Amino acid sequence: MDRPVLFDIDGTLVDSTQVVTTIWREVATRYGVDADPILKVCHGRRDEDVVPEFFSPDLVASVVREIADLELLQADLVEPIRGAASVLNSVTEGRWAVVTSGSRALMTARMRGAGLKIPTVFVAADDVSQGKPHPEGYLLAASQLGVDAMSCVVVEDSPAGVAAGKAAGAAVVALAGTHAPESLMTADVVIENLNELARAIKSLPA
Template sequence: MTIHAHALLFDNDGTLVSSYDSVVRCWTLWAQEYGVTAEQFGQVELHGRTAAEIIADLLPAPLVPEAVARVEQLEVADVSGVRLLPGTREFLDSLPADRWAVVTSATRRLAEARLTAVGVTPKCLVSADDVTRGKPDPEPYLLAARQLGADPADCVVIEDAPAGLRAARAAGMRTVALATTHRAEELDADLVVDDLAALRALVTDGGVEISARD
């Protein structure tokens, strides 16, 4: 299967980088500070959502702004162990800089801290700070398409989370799912692979052709 695109839009955490160890450390400390239990965490959807959305499900509204600022402070200060996922460097290096963007549910400050830690500098970055509605709303992906000057129908989104895939479909974009944080059967996409190492990108005059490696 080959998917043609004018632009590629990547989620960050779980797609380009693994920040799992940092996330566990920081959110564990945050939960201790705010008295949030593991049982409470188990009742909310976590992956692919903004910290503000998660925290709004866990704490009374008056505490949310302060609690969001606190977890961001913890995560920005702790990028130890943040690493590129398999195939990321090679795949990004094969693309023209003006043909791809990072679209993340993290704040810009946190996204830049993690990307800087792994030596990735996207020309276009859409963060939670840039939109009024996060994934699974299509707004983040539609904004990235506009910034790259691409028709949404000519964009391919590469994601690891169901919420992000729903956002991409709502934006009218095709999807590639990476089974890095969810089982393949949980991911509804045009193409599902293990990680970026399983994908091949061929740059042509008309755009980029994406296919699974043999």
């Protein structure tokens, strides 16, 4: 694949759904908060953007820190998404990046825990002032690759991520799994398996 590709990590390259769900439920229960509404919106977004929606202002900093600590402790309890390793081996070196709503430390650990290679361009929550669905992360990754975002393909699994890719002007391929296909229909293409990615990219307008 010669076209620049910008990948999300959680739910796209790394399967961390069980870990994320367990941690959010544990922390929410500790503070007497219902975890179900959180789990409906937290995937693909920064913890620091999600926590204020469900916890009182005086708790936000400690809850964000607690979630981050727990996630880092369990960073290696993840698996690669089926087809992730072969997809990353098929993209042209220096023409791909990752853009994640997690911290650099956590996402690097998860990538390594899943046995996946780490790209040169790695945009994490630490690097942006506005998380997905804002396009800042994808625009920054394209800039660091030295390309226009409109020439890129974004690969995402969440509605927030799809919205971020589209707002950046990129073509978006959505991987169904974390979310149902019908919630990802604003993407240019929806696939069920990463092994379909090369064909999906070829189907996109140049």
